[in-house]
Amino acid sequence: MIDDIMIKLRLESVMSMESSGHQLSLVTLINDKEDRQLTFVCDRYVRDQFVTRDTAKTKIDTIRLLPEVLIEILRNNRTMELKNLRIIIYGVYEGEYETELEDLNSSLTYPIRLSDAVLLSSISKIPIYVLSSILDRQGTPYSKQDMYTKSMPINILPEDNLREALQNAINNEDYQLAKVLSDELKKRKK
Numbered sequence: 444m445i446d447d448i449m450i451k452l453r454l455e456s457v458m459s460m461e462s463s464g465h466q467l468s469l470v471t472l473i474n475d476k477e478d479r480q481l482t483f484v485c486d487r488y489v490r491d492q493f494v495t496r497d498t499a500k501t502k503i504d505t506i507r508l509l510p511e512v513l514i515e516i517l518r519n520n521r522t523m524e525l526k527n528l529r530i531i532i533y534g535v536y537e538g539e540y541e542t543e544l545e546d547l548n549s550s551l552t553y554p555i556r557l558s559d560a561v562l563l564s565s566i567s568k569i570p571i572y573v574l575s576s577i578l579d580r581q582g583t584p585y586s587k588q589d590m591y592t593k594s595m596p597i598n599i600l601p602e603d604n605l606r607e608a609l610q611n612a613i614n615n616e617d618y619q620l621a622k623v624l625s626d627e628l629k630k631r632k633k
Contacts (some may be wrong), residue, residue, distance in 0.1 A: 446577055448574070450474050452532075452571045453473060453475070456470070457469070457485070458471070459476065468489070470561055472483075481540075481542045483599050495508075496566070519542060522631055531543055539556070541554075542556065608620075608624050
């Protein structure tokens with residue numbers, strides 16, 4: 444990979460919230476020191492997958508769901524072992540974290556959406572790492588006391604949310620914020 448220190452992350456929370464009629468889900472990963480967080484938006488499908496597993500004991504037998512079946516296949520495959528896999532967050536491109544699943548034995552990498560990678564990790568215990576340069580740039584302070592306070596860089600917000608925030612900034616006459624949001628939207632179009 445790149446000559447950069449990798450920092451291990453773990454899933455802290457998946458929170459749902461409503462924003463102007465849209466339901467958003469925020470996923471928060473934290474480092475082992477529990478002083479930095481990486482927060483991102485996930486889609487409704489992945490959020491529902493997390494919810495299903497949180498309530499699985501009472502509603503659904505998850506052992507038959509596709510992710511669990513695939514993990515079981517990998518566990519039983521002698522050519523690939525789960526302990527030789529890791530997930531790496533290595534960049535940001537067009538509002539999404541660039542993430543890959545790496546097989547340490549073969550050095551093969553497989554691109555994967557971060558939300559799917561976090562779901563995979565929560566099911567299989569495959570570790571998640573982030574390059575320190577990404578955590579330094581994109582991460583925000585974390586505190587257990589402020590667990591429900593989430594902040595994240597605008598460069599990973601979905602375009603729809605950016606447009607909505609831009610309109611709200613204009614409506615509130617916050618032209619400085621409007622310029623920042625507008626610049627981010629223009630940067631993505633290039």
